[in-house]
Amino acid sequence: xxxxxxxxxxxxxxxxxxxxxxxxxxxxxxxxxxxxxxxxxxxxxxxxxxxxxxxxxxxxxxxxxxxxxxxxxxxxxxxx
Amino acid sequence: xxxxxxxxxxxxxxxxxxxxxxxxxxxxxxxxxxxxxxxxxxxxxxxxxxxxxxxxxxxxxxxxxxxxxxxxxxxxxxxxxxxxxxxxxxxxxxxxxxxxxxxxxxxxxxxxxxxxxxxxxxxxxxxxxxxx
Numbered sequence: 403x404x405x406x407x408x409x410x411x412x413x414x415x416x417x418x419x420x421x422x423x424x425x426x427x428x429x430x431x432x433x434x435x436x437x438x439x440x441x442x443x444x445x446x447x448x449x450x451x452x453x454x455x456x457x458x459x460x461x462x463x464x465x466x467x468x469x470x471x472x473x474x475x476x477x478x479x480x481x482x
Numbered sequence: 483x484x485x486x487x488x489x490x491x492x493x494x495x496x497x498x499x500x501x502x503x504x505x506x507x508x509x510x511x512x513x514x515x516x517x518x519x520x521x522x523x524x525x526x527x528x529x530x531x532x533x534x535x536x537x538x539x540x541x542x543x544x545x546x547x548x549x550x551x552x553x554x555x556x557x558x559x560x561x562x563x564x565x566x567x568x569x570x571x572x573x574x575x576x577x578x579x580x581x582x583x584x585x586x587x588x589x590x591x592x593x594x595x596x597x598x599x600x601x602x603x604x605x606x607x608x609x610x611x612x613x614x
Contacts, residue, residue, distance in 0.1 A: 454499035473517030
């Protein structure tokens, strides 16, 4: 892994199209700006872990018996 | 989708955590027409998910599809897009949640699908379906 020290206001370039700017660093928190094309997906890494965990949970319980009652339950909720 | 209709779905960007499974079948979860739940089942039978249209729980739900996703879905018309949220059903079904942050997007025209993670942080990974 490449490790670079930067001060607030300084930036690094990744390839030709991605600029990562250190906006401010305070109390162990770093504010980062990213300049990139719209097609570049930028996500907090935790969100991918959360989504994966939810998907695993969702796949573990798809017992069809409960689906009939769920449909009825949802209907009741909407009628309220 | 008509009642009892089975639809082949190909994930061109896979469901997170299930990257090795691309081919699924989408079907109504119940024979009752009033039941809005769908079942997304891997063609090899190894896994299945329960899906729900997000608009049923959030009328204003309107995720933005990025260009890259439109491209890999080979989307021609916006009207061809069908959106579902994956539902988690815990033992206490009143605590059932739907993932609004990373919906399943299907191109009805060709059956291509992706799981999209939205950048919009207003949408929750665990949105409660029932208020109480």
